[in-house]
Amino acid sequence: MVDQSGGQKLIISERKGFTFFQFEQLLLPRLDHLVTNRFFPFDLTQLEGKNKLAEILNTDEIIFPRQVHGSNLRLVDRASLSWGRGANFFADGLLTAEKRLYLGILVADCFPLLFFDPEKQALSVVHAGWRGIWQGIHLKTLGKMQLFFGSTPSSLIVGIGPGIGKCCFEVRQEVKEYFEQVPARANYIFPVSQNQWKVDLPGILVRELVEAGVRRGQIEIFPACTSCHTQTFYSFRKEGPKAKRFALVAALQ
Ligand SMILES: [Zn+2]
Numbered sequence: 001m002v003d004q005s006g007g008q009k010l011i012i013s014e015r016k017g018f019t020f021f022q023f024e025q026l027l028l029p030r031l032d033h034l035v036t037n038r039f040f041p042f043d044l045t046q047l048e049g050k051n052k053l054a055e056i057l058n059t060d061e062i063i064f065p066r067q068v069h070g071s072n073l074r075l076v077d078r079a080s081l082s083w084g085r086g087a088n089f090f091a092d093g094l095l096t097a098e099k100r101l102y103l104g105i106l107v108a109d110c111f112p113l114l115f116f117d118p119e120k121q122a123l124s125v126v127h128a129g130w131r132g133i134w135q136g137i138h139l140k141t142l143g144k145m146q147l148f149f150g151s152t153p154s155s156l157i158v159g160i161g162p163g164i165g166k167c168c169f170e171v172r173q174e175v176k177e178y179f180e181q182v183p184a185r186a187n188y189i190f191p192v193s194q195n196q197w198k199v200d201l202p203g204i205l206v207r208e209l210v211e212a213g214v215r216r217g218q219i220e221i222f223p224a225c226t227s228c229h230t231q232t233f234y235s236f237r238k239e240g241p242k243a244k245r246f247a248l249v250a251a252l253q
Contacts, residue, residue, distance in 0.1 A: 010222065010223055010224070011023070011024050011027065013034075015034070015056055015057075016056045018039070018040055018056060019037070019039045019040075020034040020035060020036060020037070020040075021034070021035040021037060021161075021162075021222070022034060022035065023114065023159035023161075023220045023222075024220060025157050025159070025218065025220045026114060026116055026157055026159050026220070026250075028116070028118065029253065030118065030121065030252060030253050031116055031118075031123065031250065031251075031252060031253060032057070032102075032250065032251050032253055033114055033159075033248070033249065033250035033251075034057070034247075034248075034249055034250075035112065035161050035162065035222070035246065035247070035248050036053065036246045036247045036248075036249075037232050037233055037246050038230075038231065038232055038233060038234065038246070039232075040053070040246070043244055044106055044244070044245050044246065044247050045106065045244060045245050047085055050062065050064060050085045050104070051085065053104075053247065053249065054085070054102070057102060057249065057251075059100065059102050059251070061078065061081055061100060061101050061102060061251075062085060062101075062102040062103075062104055062249065063076055063080055063081060063083065063085070063094060063101070063102070063103055063104065064085055064104045064105065064106065064247075065089055065090065065091035065092070065093075065094060065105070066088060066089060066090050066091075067090075067091070067092050067105065067106065067127045068090050068091075068092065069092065069110075069127075069129050069131045069132060070090075070092050070131070070132065070135070070137075071092060071093075071131075071132050071135035071136065071137035071140055072090065072091050072092060072093070073091060073092070073093035073094070073095055073124070073126070073137070073140060073141060073144050074089070074091040074093070074094055074095070075094075075095050075096070075144070075148055076094050076095070076096050076098070076101070076103065077096060077097075077098045077101070078098055078101055081101075092105075092126065092127045092128075092132050092137060093105075093113075093124055093125065093126035093127065093137060093140075093141055093144075094124065094125055094126075095122065095123070095124040095141075095144055095145060095148060095149075096122065096123060096124075096252070097120070097121060097122040097148070097149055097252070098252070099121075099251070099252045099253065100251055100252065100253065101251055101252070102249050102250065102251040103123070103124075103125045103249065103250055103251065104125065104247050104248065104249040104250075105125050105126065105127040105247065105248055106127070106245035106246070106247050107127060107161070107162075107163065107226075107245060107246060107247075107248070108226065108233070108234035108235055108236045108239075108243045108244065108245050108246065109129070109163055109164040109169075109226050109227065109235050109236045109237050110127055110128060110129035110130075110132070110163055110164075110236075111127075111128040111129075111133070111160055111161060111162075111163035111201060111202065111205065112125070112126070112127065112128075112161035112162070112163070112247075112248035113125070113126040113127075113128050113138060113141070113158065113159065113160055113161065113205075113248075114126075114158065114159040114161070114248060114250050115141055115142075115145060115156050115157075115158050116156065116157045116158075116159075116250075117145060117149060117151040117155055117156050118155065118157065119151075119152075119155045120145075120149040120150055120151050120155070121252055122145060122148070122149035122151060122252070123250055123251075123252055124141050124144070124145060125248055125249070125250050126138065126141050128163075128201075128205070130169070130171070130175065130199070130201060133201055133204060133205060134178050134179060136208070138205050138208060138209055139208060139209075139212055142156075142209070142212050142213075142214070152213070153209075153212050153213030153214045154213050154214065154215055156214055156218065157218045157220075158209060158214055158218065158219045158220070159219075159220050159222075160202055160205055160206070160219065160220070160221045160222065161222050161248050162222045162224045162225075162226050162229070162232075162233050162246075163201065163202065163222075163225075163226055164201065164225060164226050164227050164235065164237060165200075165202070165224075165225030165226075165227070165228065166188075166190070166198050166199065166200035166201070166202075166203065167198075167225055167227075167228060168198075168225055168227035168228060168237065168238075169198055169199050169200075169201060169227075169237075170192060170196050170197070170198055171196070171197050171198070171199055172195065172196065172197075173195055173197075175197075175199070176189055176197040176199070179199060179204075184207070185204055187203075187207075188200040188201075188203040188204045188207070202221055206219055206221070226238075233246055234246055
């Protein structure tokens with residue numbers, strides 16, 4: 001099923017009776033990936049929810065990091081499974097070239113990013129909140145994929161999952177000034193009132209990925225703002241600390 005909203009295609013798929021989303025350009029035989037949503041009835045912040053998702057994916061091999069809103073990425077392989085699903089190691093992005101090893105990250109307004117290199121058969125999943133984007137976690141991912149797998153940015157296919165859009169991401173002066181430290185980012189900041197601004201995070205992601213060599217046509221953006229669509233996703237901004245999380249999970253096949 002394909003929803004053509006906003007000119008971007010949103011693929012809705014079903015697995016074992018549950019509804020998930022997928023990136024159209026990443027529906028490839030050598031990659032499996034899913035974005036969960038509010039219709040997934042288990043709490044992914046709890047081990048039980050992660051176990052349930054693993055069951056639906058038909059795998060015992062799934063890794064989630066403990067996310068800290070930083071920009072550290074970690075290379076993982078099958079041996080890393082001994083760290084467990086309890087997220088007892090710190091990272092905001094995971095990379096692997098290991099087949100059938102599922103990598104997952106959790107979000108609610110922050111952007112879930114999926115980088116796939118079909119040439120080198122490698123992938124990364126990344127949790128990109130405003131702090132991570134400010135620190136350039138998306139560019140660090142390109143650097144690490146080059147270092148570990150020999151990936152060139154122009155070969156990558158990148159999915160930018162559902163996160164908070166420029167319609168809703170309001171920031172105070174301090175955060176605006178962080179972003180202005182990189183002059184080109186000023187084009188993605190819009191005044192709302194005297195001391196409130198809106199920042200277009202997906203705009204910054206796309207521009208900087210393209211500048212670093214990723215092909216614009218190989219970047220797919222989910223056409224939904226999490227804060228505008230709390231019927232489908234979770235939003236920390238809209239719902240506060242009670243907001244649950246949805247996941248992006250992916251594995252090489
Ligand atoms: Zn919005």
